[in-house]
Structures are given as structure tokens and as C-alpha cells.
Amino acid sequence: MNEFPQALTIAGSDSGGGAGMQADIKTIQERHVFATNVVVAITAQNTLGVQASLPLPLSLINQQFASLATDFKIRACKTGMLADAEHVATVAENLRHYDWGPLTLDPVMIAKGGAQLLADDAIDTLRTELLPLATVLIPNLPETEVLTSSRIKTTADFKQAAHQLQQMGAKNIIIKGGHLDYQSQAADYVLYADGQDEWLTTPRIATKRTHGTGDTFSACLTAELAKGTPLKAAIHISKAFIQAAIANPITVGHGHGPTNHWAYQEVHHD
Template sequence: MRARILSIAGSDSGGGAGIQADIKTVTALGGFATTAITAVTAQNTLGVFGVLDIPPEFLRKQIRCVLDDIGTDAFKTGMLGQAQNIAVVAEEISRYRNMPFVLDPVMVAKGGASLLQKDALAILTARLIPLCTLLTPNIPEAETLLDRPISGEDDMIAAAQALREKGAPAVLLKGGHLPGNRLTDVLVTPDGIETFTAERIQTRHTHGTGCTLASATATLLAQGRSLRDAVMEARLYLRAAIAAAPELGAGAGPVDHGVMIAPDRNGPRVS
């Protein structure tokens, strides 16, 4: 049976991020995607032009309908929006503590629009982060979670360790927002610290990269990869997807989620 991944996130009408990116990524890596939508957005490559939150009890109904019938082998969360929805997600995921759970703490869209209500940050930190297997913030998200600046690799390592102290068992802190032609991601787990460095691909087409990386990691964890291997393979998949971006739209365009589709039922190995 294919690994099942339940993505709990917002919908992106432009198709590059959110639920749409998650479905494409999970499918490309050989998994089966199910969804619970937290919000509907009106957006394209130029920005977010409207957000409609899903009522908390309807979000709960989506989650339970999927889990009670189809089940899941991993969870991935993205845009959660309002505090009530975060509370619902925490309550529902806490019933499945043995499942891998990748938490992408989506706060701001690529164009700058806020995707997390101000009163939601505390409940995200207190109730949801301790439930996850892996927390995957970018630099601005980590700065918000910790209320302090991050300006280099040493700061990233310290920040990832501080986020573990807030309850996350493991943290992948993504360094793409820092300047320079080389970007570094930091993985901190109970086993130690590891950094991954690569040359930056010079492109404006990076919409949905955080969603894509998180859902790829969740898929690979659901397929039985170790955390380190899942992160490494997800990063390679994302890099290939960025390099093959279809160059759509006048702004920050989407990546090519289908770049490495393979017919292997257990999920393709990325090299």
C-alpha cells in the first residue's frame, strides 16, 4: 500500500504552494495525498489578494473523515491561520502521537501577506510544536518564534537549538533568506547538529518551496526513511524542482513538482 500523507494547510489558487503543492509533491514521490483545508486564498505569483478561513469545526470534520476511513502514515501542516484552527489540529493530531508529523510554521506569504493571525503564535508554540517530529521554519519564521534576529550560520545553529528547547524534537532551519550565493540549512536533532550547504539557484521562481520541502519530507518519513535521509532526499527533490521551474507568472513563480516522477510504488530515490 502506498504511504498516506494528510496535509492540513491552506489552498493556493495559483497552484504553487499550500495544499496544491503538497498534493503534487506527495504524488511525485510515490505517496497518496489526503487533505484538510484550513483556508482558501485568492493568490497568484504576484501575491495574496484574499483569505477566507475555514470554520474550526468544519476543519475538524475534514480531518476526522479522512482519518476514520482512509487513515494516514504521516501528517504535514502548513498555513493554519487562526488560533481556533491550530487548537483543532493539535487536538486531532495528539490522537496519533506515533505518526511522523512535519510542521511547517507558515506565517507570511512570499509576497509579504500575513498568513498567521497574531493571537495564534502562542498556541502554535505551546500546543502544536511539541507534537511534531520535525519543525521546518525559514529564517523570518524562526526569528518570530524566538523574537530575536538571525544573521548567520552560528545564529542559525543557536536558533535551531533554542527551538528544540521550546519542545520540537528536531528542527530543520532553512537559510534561503540569508544573503549570499551559498545557502545553508541546519538540522538539529537529539543526535546532534548537521549543516547542508549548496550553491543558490539564481531564480525568482521559488513560490511554495517551504511547502514542497515539508511535504516531501513527510512523504519520505511515511515511506520509512530515517529523519536525516528524508531531509536529504527532500532537499535534493526540491533543488531539482527549482531548477526545472516552468517560469510561470510575472512574480515569484512555482517550481516543477513533477520533475522527478517515477513509477516506483515505494517512492523514487532522488540522487
């Protein structure tokens, strides 16, 4: 009873279905884990961009957390779009209250189309309230530069930034290198809590169908952790999952199209 692996995404809704909570739920389902959700904000969004967004009342966010706690056995959770300082603080308060396993923190700040998804005043709150709770922190390069107040150009910069983020309280760091456009390989740097590190590299794919890549990667990792997969193996599965999702595109929309959330299953048959 209630022992089936269950995970939680705490994020914004993407009406276009390619990123945000919708990408999370699709990905978690593909990994054979039951997905629950706390909606923090609603967006009017498609592959061309974010046209509008509205954070939900804090009381309703608290009620969503309480509702899940009375019925589900959540084993891992992740965060996505958290809107502003008040909402970041509210989410952090709830995560301290409920023990729902490892937290994967995806510090969503800017959408693919350039829309700002996290208010400037929320960055300090995210650093002080949420970062220390994170089992895994997964920023992309622009987010890493904001969080560390530094520029990242070299492999040494990656390593220095990861150590800096670890000092802020996050246990394991994955800095996604997809924004380094001049490289033929997409390279992510991983710094583990015990000080070990590694680079995850895959061939770069020339495509506009990358909407929701960060959400998908972090959701896959969350699902694996909910199943009890060891962290290193979970990270490697997540890297393969997003690579398959980008390499086997589906054609919808007229802008930055979504990734293919079922591609990994077809390629790997698991």
C-alpha cells in the first residue's frame, strides 16, 4: 500500500507543454514513477515565448503541500520556476517541514525565449533559503554566473563555480554546459559531495528543439532518486535520457520546440 515510487515537482505550469511542470510530469512518468505536483505559477506560454505569468496565492501553495502530505509517500522532489522571493521562501519553508527525500534544485531564471521567470529580488532568497536544502543543484551557465557573480569561460571556471556553490550549501553540483556554443561537445561538470568530480560529454546536436531541456534532465534525475537509484547512476541515466530526447525530435510549434520525452524508452527499451 502506497509503496510505489512517487516524486514531486514544484514548478510553474507551461501551457505549451514542452517545459515546466508538464515536462516534469511526462518525464517522471516515462521513468515509471508516479508524479505529483505543487503549482507555483501559471504561464501563458508556447514555443515562441512566455506571453504572461501569474504566481498563485501563497496560501494555496501551502495547501497543496499539506494535501500531498496527507496522502502520498513522496521519495524525491524537484523545484522549477518559483516566480519571486515570497514564493521561494514559502517553498523552502514547506520543504523544511516535510521530509520528502532528496531535493533536486533547478534554479530556473530565464526561459528559452528570454522571458524572466525569477524576479531579481528572489535570487538572494534562493541562495540562502533553498540552496542549503539541495541534494543536487543543476544550474545552466547563465544561472551559475548569476548565483556565483562570476563569468564562466574555461574548465577551471566551471570547477571554481561548482566549489563556490557547494560552499553555499548544495551537496552535489551539476553545471550544464549547453550554452557554450563554440564547443562541438555538450559538456556538463559534476562535483559530488565527497569531492569527486567528472565531466559528462555528448555530441552537440544542431537543433531548435530544446525547449524544456533543463526541466527534463532534472525531472529524470528526480524520478531515478525516487526509485532509489544511486546518484552517479541516476545522473548518467538522466544525461542519456535528455540526449535521446534532443536527438530524436518531434516537430510541434514554430519556435524553440520541445524535446521528445518518450525517445529514451524507444532507444533503450527499458
